[in-house]
Amino acid sequence: MNIIAETAAWLSDPASWAGPNGIPVRFAEHVGISLASLLIALAIALPAGLYVGHTRRGTGVAVGIANVGRAVPSLALIGLVLPITQALDPANGFSLYPTIFAMVVLAIPPVLVNADAGIRGVDGEIVQAARGMGLTERQVLGRIEVPLALPVVLGGVRSATVQVIATTTLGAIFALGGLGRFIVDGIAQNDDGMLFGGVVLVGTLAMAAEGILAALQRRASAASSGPPGRAADRGVAGPPLPDIAPYG
Amino acid sequence: MIDWAWLADHVPALLYRTGQHLYLAAIAVVVGLAISFALGVVAARRRRLYPPFALVAGLVYTIPSLALFAALVPIVGLSVLTAEIPLVLYTLVILFRNVVAGFDAVPAEVREAADAMSYASTSRLLRVELPLAVPLILAGVRVATVSTIGLVTITATLGDAFGGLGFFIYEGARRSFPTEIYAGAIPTILLALALDRLFVGVQGRLTPWARRRPDGAVPG
Numbered sequence: 059m060n061i062i063a064e065t066a067a068w069l070s071d072p073a074s075w076a077g078p079n080g081i082p083v084r085f086a087e088h089v090g091i092s093l094a095s096l097l098i099a100l101a102i103a104l105p106a107g108l109y110v111g112h113t114r115r116g117t118g119v120a121v122g123i124a125n126v127g128r129a130v131p132s133l134a135l136i137g138l139v140l141p142i143t144q145a146l147d148p149a150n151g152f153s154l155y156p157t158i159f160a161m162v163v164l165a166i167p168p169v170l171v172n173a174d175a176g177i178r179g180v181d182g183e184i185v186q187a188a189r190g191m192g193l194t195e196r197q198v199l200g201r202i203e204v205p206l207a208l209p210v211v212l213g214g215v216r217s218a219t220v221q222v223i224a225t226t227t228l229g230a231i232f233a234l235g236g237l238g239r240f241i242v243d244g245i246a247q248n249d250d251g252m253l254f255g256g257v258v259l260v261g262t263l264a265m266a267a268e269g270i271l272a273a274l275q276r277r278a279s280a281a282s283s284g285p286p287g288r289a290a291d292r293g294v295a296g297p298p299l300p301d302i303a304p305y306g
Numbered sequence: 307m308i309d310w311a312w313l314a315d316h317v318p319a320l321l322y323r324t325g326q327h328l329y330l331a332a333i334a335v336v337v338g339l340a341i342s343f344a345l346g347v348v349a350a351r352r353r354r355l356y357p358p359f360a361l362v363a364g365l366v367y368t369i370p371s372l373a374l375f376a377a378l379v380p381i382v383g384l385s386v387l388t389a390e391i392p393l394v395l396y397t398l399v400i401l402f403r404n405v406v407a408g409f410d411a412v413p414a415e416v417r418e419a420a421d422a423m424s425y426a427s428t429s430r431l432l433r434v435e436l437p438l439a440v441p442l443i444l445a446g447v448r449v450a451t452v453s454t455i456g457l458v459t460i461t462a463t464l465g466d467a468f469g470g471l472g473f474f475i476y477e478g479a480r481r482s483f484p485t486e487i488y489a490g491a492i493p494t495i496l497l498a499l500a501l502d503r504l505f506v507g508v509q510g511r512l513t514p515w516a517r518r519r520p521d522g523a524v525p526g
Binding site for chain 2: 061125126128129130131132133134135137138140141220224225227228230231232233238241242244245250253254256257260261264265268
């Protein structure tokens with residue numbers, strides 16, 4: 059009860075919202091780092107996954123990259139990159155790049171694996187029929203495979219987004235920006251209100267992103283599978299299970 | 307850039323922290339697997355229980371690890387439990403789904419054949435369904451283990467008594483000492499990659515009949 063009261067007090071204190079260490083600044087940093095990382099990861103992993111899924115070429119490389127990306131702990135990665143970016147760009151290297159780099163590595167595997175698996179999972183007969191109707195390979199991918207694979211592809215984007223938002227907090231351990239600062243500073247200053255306020259803010263952001271993307275995924279799912287209530291919707295989690303794993 | 311003398315002085319500490327890292331991760335995965343197995347067996351039979359379990363698991367995964375560890379300190383104090391509760395919770399997110407998916411993957415005909423051969427419920431579960439569920443459960447253990455290796459580094463924020471190799475990353479960051487950061491970060495990465503390969507090998511050994519999924523889509 060005490061913790062809830064302290065958290066509410068911290069969240070409603072105007073001082074928490076003001077200055078360079080205020081909630082709006084840290085929130086903007088958090089969203090900015092997450093968004094930049096996700097966009098970079100999407101720009102790399104989406105075309106790669108669609109290519110691998112469509113051509114079935116380079117599967118081994120894609121799986122290898124995804125496995126390594128999944129295995130590498132984010133905190134270790136931030137620590138690895140930090141001294142390098144600091145040396146290369148003393149002005150900005152410390153504040154943004156290490157976290158963004160680690161978050162790109164974190165976001166690539168789910169997007170890559172789901173894009174590939176989604177395209178691969180499209181019924182081969184539909185693809186053959188499209189080819190028979192004279193569609194070019196590019197049209198087969200753009201008009202047939204991507205729309206049908208969209209729910210699975212979006213599933214990858216969704217897990218990547220939530221993972222990135224939750225994990226961007228780790229940058230704060232190295233005094234980098236983002237909402238994680240409230241958590242780390244809250245521990246350091248023994249300020250439970252700040253600590254739990256930070257937890258509430260990050261959790262809210264992650265859940266909001268999760269909710270939005272889940273809604274998008276449902277819409278894509280309804281569009282690609284016809285009337286609702288088909289086998290895929292009744293199954294445990296739909297094929298394939300979203301690639302989720304909390305990362306350190 | 308690298309302070310080799312520091313490294314030479316800290317070989318015993320590095321070994322100790324590596325051991326601690328593996329020990330904290332192993333407890334989490336073993337306890338997580340036991341809980342997931344029990345919950346998964348129940349949910350695979352009583353389908354109605356699956357959505358609430360899955361919902362709770364989904365909520366846990368939106369909580370940042372840094373936050374969960376820190377949040378527990380005022381509540382349960384500072385002990386191995388403070389580190390293990392979040393670690394176990396995070397393994398549940400992965401393992402529960404894979405245990406259920408594993409049992410779901412058992413063909414209905416196999417279960418009916420087992421019934422016809424008058425297997426009792428428990429022996430059907432252990433001797434017929436479990437072996438067929440192993441590939442997916444093991445895939446989950448692999449992801450959970452690798453993920454836990456990463457999460458153990460975050461326990462360093464709880465204090466010097468925790469963190470495994472993450473201790474060096476955390477302390478190195480506090481002291482702005484790159485050598486120490488690398489001494490924690492590089493072995494952590496190697497440990498995660500090595501365990502990932504190890505489990506691929508175990509998967510191949512235990513399930514020689516299951517060809518590896520070409521797309522590598524891990525759980526499922």
